[in-house]
Amino acid sequence: xxxxxxxxxxxxVIVTGGAQGIGFTIARxxxxxxxxxxxxxxxxxxxxxxxxxLSSFSARLQTLQVDVTDRASVASAAQTTFPNTDIxxxxxxxxRDKSFAKMSDQExxxxxxxxxxxxxxxxxSLLEKFNSGSxxxxxxxISSVVGLFGNFGQTNYAAAKAGVxxxxxxxxxxxxxxxxxxxAVAPGFIKTxxxxxxxxxxxxxxxSKVSVQRMGETSDIAQAVMFLSSESAAYINGTVxxxxxxxxx
Ligand code: NDP
Numbered sequence: 001x002x003x004x005x006x007x008x009x010x011x012x013v014i015v016t017g018g019a020q021g022i023g024f025t026i027a028r029x030x031x032x033x034x035x036x037x038x039x040x041x042x043x044x045x046x047x048x049x050x051x052x053x054l055s056s057f058s059a060r061l062q063t064l065q066v067d068v069t070d071r072a073s074v075a076s077a078a079q080t081t082f083p084n085t086d087i088x089x090x091x092x093x094x095x096r097d098k099s100f101a102k103m104s105d106q107e108x109x110x111x112x113x114x115x116x117x118x119x120x121x122x123x124x125s126l127l128e129k130f131n132s133g134s135x136x137x138x139x140x141x142i143s144s145v146v147g148l149f150g151n152f153g154q155t156n157y158a159a160a161k162a163g164v165x166x167x168x169x170x171x172x173x174x175x176x177x178x179x180x181x182x183x184a185v186a187p188g189f190i191k192t193x194x195x196x197x198x199x200x201x202x203x204x205x206x207x208s209k210v211s212v213q214r215m216g217e218t219s220d221i222a223q224a225v226m227f228l229s230s231e232s233a234a235y236i237n238g239t240v241x242x243x244x245x246x247x248x249x
Contacts, residue, residue: 003219006226009034012082012131013229016068016122017092019046021192022142024053025218026089026225031057033226038081040066040122041092068092068118069110071125078125085130087138087229090119090164095194097153108156115160119167135179138229141168142221143184145244161186165240172238181237183228188244190216211246 008030018027018039030037031054039062041047047063054061066077093115096107119141130137146154147161164184171182189195189206195215198206207215224243227233242248 003029003223004226006033006230008087008226008229011035011086011136012038012084013087013089014038014040014081014085014122014126015089015091016040016066016118017042018089019043019050019063021194022187022190022218022221023089023091024050025222026091027061028054029219029222029226030087030229031060034060035087036060036062036082038062038064040064040068040077040081042067068122069113071121074121074125078129081126081129083129084132084134085126086134086136087140088123088126088130089140089142089225089229090122091142092118093142093160095154095157097157099153100155103155111156112160112163115157116163116167119164123171130180136231136234137175137178137180139168139171139175139180139182140225140228141182141184142225143168143186143240145186145188145242145248148186148240148242149248168240169238176237181228181233183233183236183238184240185221185224185228186240186242186244187221188216188242188247190218190221192218209247210244211249214245216243216245 013030013035015027017023019041027037051063064077067073141164143164144161146158150158168184
């Protein structure tokens with residue numbers, strides 16, 4: 001599938017969890033579209049690999065080691081990131097799956113801290129650092145279809161991702177008058193390192209539940225994110241776009 005070509009020249013974008021998976025593709029596509037991109041991610045090794053893979057864009061790329069659950073780490077990144085953020089993509093996320101009866105307090109806490117409180121921490125730290133002169137400020141939060149429909153074994157993840165949708169809608173109401181749009185993307189089953197590690201028969205079974213009969217590519221999510229971040233989406237605010245191949249129909 002050919003990707004739509006967007007132009008983000010002179011725009012500054014922050015992508016959390018951008019060193020790998022969906023976030024990496026989002027960061028790459030913004031760079032290809034001319035943006036300055038700051039990748040905030042947890043693992044130094046993954047950041048080094050991402051930096052090397054994106055070396056042709058080094059003049060417009062910054063990589064910062066950040067733990068979105070740690071407010072001091074987030075505050076320090078907000079001080080050192082490129083000035084005048086235009087677009088924030090809150091993408092960093094983890095899973096710690098277990099049935100509700102077996103889920104530990106630690107598994108609950110770590111997913112809520114990363115997938116929900118992490119977005120609060122990052123967005124709060126950057127709010128005053130957005131490009132104040134711009135009427136094209138964008139926040140795109142990565143939720144999940146699980147946040148809309150729930151999923152066996154994902155009490156923590158579903159609660160966090162549903163919370164992301166509540167936060168998205170609230171921010172869209174509060175920040176619309178300040179030149180922001182705030183939207184969410186809810187991916188379905190997407191091919192990443194996490195899903196690649198699953199047995200082929202499980203993947204086959206998962207794909208058969210998707211009406212288009214395939215798992216999503218990271219670029220399927222990146223394209224939705226780019227659209228919501230673009231000028232074309234200026235009147236889309238407070239919405240959730242499911243990108244799931246019809247899984248939830
Ligand atoms: P990956 O694990 O491939 O990438 C997530 C990135 O976020 C990793 O580089 C990870 O670093 C980083 N990260 C994790 N915790 C933190 C933290 N505390 N601070 C900073 N960075 C952190 O995941 P995906 O690309 O698959 O997922 C991206 C987003 O999409 C997530 O929010 C996920 O919930 C969502 N999503 C994914 C789906 C899928 O099928 N893949 C489906 C629905 C939603 P490290 O690996 O070092 O921990």
